[in-house]
Amino acid sequence: MRATGARRSPAWLPVTWCLTRLVLLLFVLKVYVFPGPDVTSDVSVIYQGWYDVLRTGTFPRGDVTWQYPPAAALAILSPGLLPLLDYATAFYALVCVTDLTVLALLTYAGRRPGRSLRGAWVWVAGVPLIGPTVYARYDVMVTAVAVAALLAGARHPRAMGALAAFGALLKVWPVMLLLAARRRAVWGSALATGIAVAGALVLAMPGGFAFLTAQRDRGTEVESLGALVFHVARHFGWEGTVLLNYGSIEFLGPYVSAVSTAALFLTGAAFAWLVLWRLLARRFEEHTVADAAFVAVLMFTTTSRVISPQYMVWLVGLAAVCLYFPASRMRTPVVLVLAACLVTVLEFPLYFANVVASDGLGLTLLFLRNGLLVAATLLAARALWRATIPRTLPAPVPAQPARADETPVTS
Numbered sequence: 001m002r003a004t005g006a007r008r009s010p011a012w013l014p015v016t017w018c019l020t021r022l023v024l025l026l027f028v029l030k031v032y033v034f035p036g037p038d039v040t041s042d043v044s045v046i047y048q049g050w051y052d053v054l055r056t057g058t059f060p061r062g063d064v065t066w067q068y069p070p071a072a073a074l075a076i077l078s079p080g081l082l083p084l085l086d087y088a089t090a091f092y093a094l095v096c097v098t099d100l101t102v103l104a105l106l107t108y109a110g111r112r113p114g115r116s117l118r119g120a121w122v123w124v125a126g127v128p129l130i131g132p133t134v135y136a137r138y139d140v141m142v143t144a145v146a147v148a149a150l151l152a153g154a155r156h157p158r159a160m161g162a163l164a165a166f167g168a169l170l171k172v173w174p175v176m177l178l179l180a181a182r183r184r185a186v187w188g189s190a191l192a193t194g195i196a197v198a199g200a201l202v203l204a205m206p207g208g209f210a211f212l213t214a215q216r217d218r219g220t221e222v223e224s225l226g227a228l229v230f231h232v233a234r235h236f237g238w239e240g241t242v243l244l245n246y247g248s249i250e251f252l253g254p255y256v257s258a259v260s261t262a263a264l265f266l267t268g269a270a271f272a273w274l275v276l277w278r279l280l281a282r283r284f285e286e287h288t289v290a291d292a293a294f295v296a297v298l299m300f301t302t303t304s305r306v307i308s309p310q311y312m313v314w315l316v317g318l319a320a321v322c323l324y325f326p327a328s329r330m331r332t333p334v335v336l337v338l339a340a341c342l343v344t345v346l347e348f349p350l351y352f353a354n355v356v357a358s359d360g361l362g363l364t365l366l367f368l369r370n371g372l373l374v375a376a377t378l379l380a381a382r383a384l385w386r387a388t389i390p391r392t393l394p395a396p397v398p399a400q401p402a403r404a405d406e407t408p409v410t411s
Contacts, residue, residue: 036349070208119324161189287325
């Protein structure tokens with residue numbers, strides 16, 4: 001960034017953040033009602049119900065909607081830190097503070113020599129594009145841990161490993177931050193932190209890993225890539241239904257299990273590609289860890305059986321860290337992800353009824369949002385591969401023997 005831009009950005013960043021976050025708070029506090037389904041019921045009903053169970057010293061094992069690793073209990077219990085507020089208001093306040101913390105981290109880091117404030121701007125602009133849903137889920141808290149881990153990576157590898165492990169125990173996906181980590185200190189710290197935190201939580205409250213069964217039994221959610229098959233098939237006589245299942249609106253009926261299996265196959269293929277990339281990669285730069293994490297999470301989000309709106313904040317956070325490095329190859333995929341965030345708030349909650357009905361508007365929004373994610377994934381993977389894996393050098397041309405009629409040159 002130019003010096004003048006660097007001077008202006010810190011002044012406008014907090015102003016823009018305050019204005020956009022005030023709007024989000026007004027919506028989740030229902031001062032103004034955002035059109036579409038009530039996105040705050042997850043906090044006021046589901047989270048608060050889990051809170052009541054967790055306070056008794058056990059995980060909500062009998063609730064199939066509890067599909068989170070054991071450290072998620074800390075996020076659900078966190079509103080208890082603000083006893084003067086009701087549960088929902090305390091939760092929104094904590095999410096807002098966490099959001100501000102991410103901005104502070106990106107701004108502080110972005111002002112270092114050789115760094116950029118573009119990452120802070122991606123965070124400031126990207127979060128409100130997702131709409132009020134982003135403040136009505138605990139994903140901002142998870143993303144904050146992931147952002148802190150990546151920013152710590154270069155100077156404090158042990159801190160990166162510990163934060164990545166803790167993030168994975170909050171919501172699994174931050175484990176992918178370790179994909180391009182090469183220092184043993186990162187992996188050692190991650191392993192030690194994961195064992196210690198998971199062990200402590202499971203010993204304190206039984207049932208910490210019951211979420212694995214619930215995740216296994218999930219179907220195809222209506223916003224996912226695979227769901228497009230059934231949205232179109234409904235117009236040609238497919239006899240399935242749309243119901244609330246395992247905490248999300250899913251398709252149920254003929255061939256759903258086959259499409260869900262295909263989604264798992266795509267996820268497995270993405271994992272295989274990432275393993276192959278890691279084995280072949282030779283050029284590691286300071287931004288490679290962030291770029292690789294962004295690509296990995298893009299792949300797993302796009303191929304997932306569920307693409308909930310709040311998943312987009314994961315991508316926004318990782319995109320912000322990528323652009324914190326001026327040399328990152330992820331600029332075009334980041335723009336596509338931000339565009340997908342804007343379409344996401346249109347498909348949920350604004351026109352979610354149209355999505356569920358599989359009408360023309362709903363189909364258009366889903367094809368556009370998921371198409372942007374697919375494009376971002378392919379471009380990001382291609383950029384990562386080209387930046388880190390050297391091309392095979394052409395074989396040297398063998399020397400031609402001198403012809404008999406040629407006189408050798410002597411000195």
